[in-house]
Amino acid sequence: MQPEPVESPTVSRKWRSVLGGLGPILGLVALCIVGTALNPDFATVDNLMNVLTRTAFIGIIAVGMTFVIMSGGIDLSVGSMAALIAGSMILFMNGLAGGGHAPLLVVALGMGLALVLGLAFGCAHGLLITKGRVEPFIVTLGTLGIFRAFLTWFADGGALTLDGALSDLYSPVYYASLLGVPIPVWIFAAVAVIGSVLLNRTAFGRHVQAIGSNEQVARYAAIRVDLVKILTYMLLGLCVGIATLLYVPRLGSASPTTGLLWELEAIAAVVVGGTALKGGEGRLVGTVVGAILLSVISNILNLTSIISVYLNAAVQGGVIIVVAFMQRGRR
C-alpha cells in the first residue's frame, strides 16, 4: 500500500469491496445458525456433506457462469446442455458396451465425450455471439430449447438409463469419498480454486473483467475481445461437462426433467455472490458461497415443517433478496 493520500480512495474502495464480499458469507452463516436452531441434525457432518455434494453440479456450472457474466454475457442454456450431454453420454456408453468393449474404457470414453461436447457447445455459442453478432440472450435461449428437445427426442419422452454393469462401475464417481469427503465436493473445490486463479492471477482473467466493464476500451487496448469471449463460453461448456460427469452416476439416468431450471440457479448463485449482472466486476468466492447458500435454504426447509410446503418458494425468494440487499448496503 502506498503512503500518498491520493491513493486512499482506492484503499477504502478496496475495503468496501471486501466488506461487500462478506455479504453472502454473513448470509450463509446466519442461515446455518437458524438451521441448527431449528433442527440440530442440520449441523451434522453427514448433512453438511449431503448439501455440499448436491451443490457441486450448480456450483461447478456457476464458476463457469461467473466468467461469462463478468465478460458481459449470459448463458441460459446450461440446464438443457447438461441434460443433452447426460443423455448423449448414456446412449454412447450403452452403445459401446453393447459392442463388447471393456467397461472401464467405455466409462472413460463416455466421460471424455461429455467434456468434448461441453467444449463444442460452448464454442458454438461463442462463435454465434461474436462472429454471428447475435445477442447472447437470444443465442442461448435458442439452444435452451434445441438441447432439451433433442434429449426428449432421444429419450422418446421417457428416461435414458445406463446399463446395470456400467452404472455399478461408474457410480463411485458420485458416491465414493476421499478422506471422508465425497468426490463431487473435491472436484467442486478444485474447479473453484482453478477458476479463482484463472480469474485473479492471469491475463485471461483480467481481459474478461476489462471486456465486461467496457468492451470498446478493451478493444482499443488490443485485447482480442472475440477470442476471450469465445473462451469464456467454452470454459462454461467445459464446466457443464464436468458437472454432467458427476450427475450421470448419481441416478444413472437422464430424462427430460434433468437440469430443469439449473440456468436460473447458476445465474442466481453468481449474482447473489456479488457479481454484477451487467458484467465487469465480481468474485468467484462469492459465487461458491452463493451456490451453497441456495442449497442450504432448501435443505433447511426440508429438515423442518414449521411452514406450509406451499410457501417454500416464497422463503427461498425472500432469503435471496435479503442477501442481495445486505451486499448492496455494504458496497
Add this chain to the structure above:
Amino acid sequence: MKSLIRAVGAGVLALSACTAFAAEKVTLGVAIPTATHGFTGGIVWWANQARQELEKAHPDLKIIVKTAGSAPEQANQLQDLLTVNKINALVIFPFESASLTKPVAQVKGKGVYVTVVDRGLTDTSAQDAYVAGDNTAFGKLPAEYLAKRLGGKGNIVMLRGIPTTLDNERYNAFMGVMKQYPDIKVLDAKYGNWNRDDAFKVTQDYLTRFKHIDAVWAADDDMAVGVLKAIDQAKRTDIKEVFGGAGAKGMVKTILDGKDKRIQADVSYSPKFIYDAIKLTAEARLKGAKLPATTIIPSVLITKENARQFYFPDSPF
C-alpha cells in the same frame, strides 16, 4: 339450468352425429401435452400407437395428433384443428383445466364431438365425454397396502408431486385411509415435483431428519427411483417398503423379477388411458354412437402375481 344446457348439448350432439354419419368419415383431432417427463412421454407414445392401429383398421378414420408445450399453444392448436383439419371429433388431454375450458367449449359449439381425458374441464358442459384415471384409488390403494404391510403401526414419509388438484386428490385419499390407523405416523409430506433429482434430495433430508422410517410413499415411479438411490447412499436398512405409483415399465419389471425387496407393489395409472380414450371415441363415432358421460379407467394394485399384464417393454414409460 344445468339440465337445459345438457339438453342443448344433447341437441348439438345429435346434429353432429348426423353430419358425421352423412360424411361417413371421422377426422379425429388429438391434443396432448408434449413429452416433458416419463408420464407425458407415455401419453405421446400411446396416442401415436392408437393412431397407427386405428387408421389401419378403419379406412374412414383419420387421426391427427398435436402436442403442445403450454396452455396457450394448445388453444391455438384447437383452432387449427378446427379450421384447417376440419375435425369432427376431438380427444383432448387439457394442459390446464381452467384455461382450456373456453377454447374447448368453442370447438364443441362448432359441432365437434369432444372427449376430455384426465384433467376435467371446469365447466363440464364443454365436453361430451370424460375419460380419466382414478386418482382416489391412486392414493387409497397404497395407503391400504402400506397399512397392511406395516401391521397398522409405524412411521411413513411421503412425497408429493406438483401442487395440482390431481396431487391433492391422491394426497387426501391417502390421508383419509391413514386416519383409521392411529398408530401409523405420517412424519412429513414434501414436494418432489414428480422428478427423480428432487425426490433424491428430499429423501436425503428425510433420512437426516428421521432416524426411523418404516415406509416411503413416493407417489410416483420416477420419484421412487430417486428415493431408492438416496436410501442406498445412506445405507439405511430401516425402510421396509417403498411404494411408487403409475406403473412405469422399470418399476413393473422390478416387481416382476423380484429385484428389490423394498418394491413389492405399485398402483397402475397408465398413460395408456389416452389410447383407450382415442379408441373408444373413434369407434363410437364411426358408428355414430356416443360414449357414456364419464369413463373411469380403474387404478389397480400391481403385485408380482398380475405384474405381467402391466408390462409394456416398448413404451418409453
